[in-house]
Amino acid sequence: MDLVAALARARSPERPGPDTPAGTAVRPWPGPPLPIPEAGPADLDLQALLRLSLAASDASGRLRPAPSAGALHPVDAELVVGAGCSLPPGRYGYDPLRHRVHRVGLPSDDTPPGMTAELSVTARRTASHYGHRAWPLLLLDTGHAAAALFLAARALGAGEPEARLDGLTENPLAVVRIPPPDGRSPMHPAVSPHVPEPSGGTPTPAELLARRSTPPPLPGAPSHGSLRAVLATAERAGNGDLLRWCAAVGPPRPGLMELTPDGATLRRYAAGEARQTLAAWAACQAWIANAGAVLLAHGCPADADAAHIRRAHLRAGFAVHLAHVTALRHGLAARPVGSWQQADLGAALGAAPGRDWVVHALALGTRHADEENTT
Structure with missing residues (x-):
């Protein structure tokens, strides 16, 4: 896929054609769906982390903590799990509609503690409505999903999350690494000045679950x-x-x-x-x-x-x-x-x-x- 040509066409006045089938809302991960176990006191709570960042909260799968163009949610997450997590070490595909995981592989010898989320996209979902305008939207959606994981880690008091958004790879498009908790209180995190965070400090879990895109109109000038x-x-x-x-x-x-x-x-x-x-x-x-x-x-x-x-x-x-x-x-x-x-x-x-x-x-x-x- 020639991304340079795709962006030029997306920026043009050409209108998309009629809608096409979006396909499945979740990548067909192999193997049976597995529940995410409860976390121990020193574990990274993957059940809560994914609930606050990627999980669907309604039967249609449209409402999630991370926004998406047309509520089509093209971002897929493969989780590389190391020690210190509520899941055994391994590679897992995440199903955000059922809040379940599918074991897709073993961990490598150098898998670090905590969880690394590798984010890729199923382009067909977004292209089904936006046609040739899809690729910028796919990339933006991936950035939103990475931020949702980043903020969920902050809200739960995990170790300092790291987001790789360098654009150097097509698959995965982005990677978010979240270490296990390191003893810091989630109410008083030690945040480095260069680490991005919303104004007002670390968000609460309730804030992340309540975040929604306001339907238009949006009148009234901000202060x-x-x-x-x-x-x-x-x-x-x-x-x-x-x-x-x-x-x-x-x-x-x-x-x-x-x-x-x-x-x-x-x-x-x-x-x-x-x-x-x-x-x-x-x-x-x-x-x-x-x-x-x-x-x-x-x-x-x-x-x-x-x-x-x-x-x-x-x-x-x-x-x-x-x-x-x-x-x-x-x-x-x-x-x-x-x-x-x-x-x-x-x-x-x-x-x-x-x-x-x-x-x-x-x-x-x-x-x-x-x-x-x-x-």
Whole structure:
């Protein structure tokens, strides 16, 4: 699969064709489904970890702690389990609909303690609805799934999780390693300053289970402080040398806002109303024109190679996931937006074309759709 050509086509105005069958919602793992045992006092609790990150919470399989374009959930997780876990060491395929695992192999001699989740995708699920626009969405979904595992490990007080989102491999696309608990209290984790985390610190399990994408519309402008917190979270998690971050805001002073270099406040990046243009670029989702604000990840030039494309989209999905948690903590309604066509932000602002594209976004508002409909 030529990812460079696939991204160029996904960014074009070409419309997808009719829907096609999505196939099975879970990879057909071999062997019988196995329950995940209860964890011992010193074990990594895989039952809770997967419940907080990847498991479906409804019979249809649509509702999960990690968002997905069209609720199609293409991400598959193969778990490499070492010592110190509630499952015996080995390789397991995870079934998020039944919250069961299938043993698919033995551990290698160098398997580290804890669990390593290898994330890949079944592209057919997303392509069934989005057609040629699927590949950016598949990568973003994988970044969101990696972030969900990362935050679940934090919430449960596991050892310091590590996410590999370098884009160097096609399969797996991303890897999240989670060591067993090391004695730190989950209420007071020792977090290194460079390690990304939502504003406000480690999330609780209840927060992760309650996180949902707000249905549109999302009216109401976020406060300056809330918007700064969301932007700061995204920048910390999004790798500033790969992506840039800004937010489109409306009246009384419409424009694009970004963090100052010290992160202390916001400054105007460009003047003028951008939300109508963003609505047109985002698969003509008209509601975006009236969103309170739209957080934007941008970069990934047209001449980027496949590794760069994977890395930018994986990191954008990861960062928007953490920013979403921050938004909810500030009382905001929020919804990720992943499908973008002709969204050459740099060219729209007068720079050279093809250098600075919208990669991902998070629409923000202060009033939820159900509240808006009752006023």
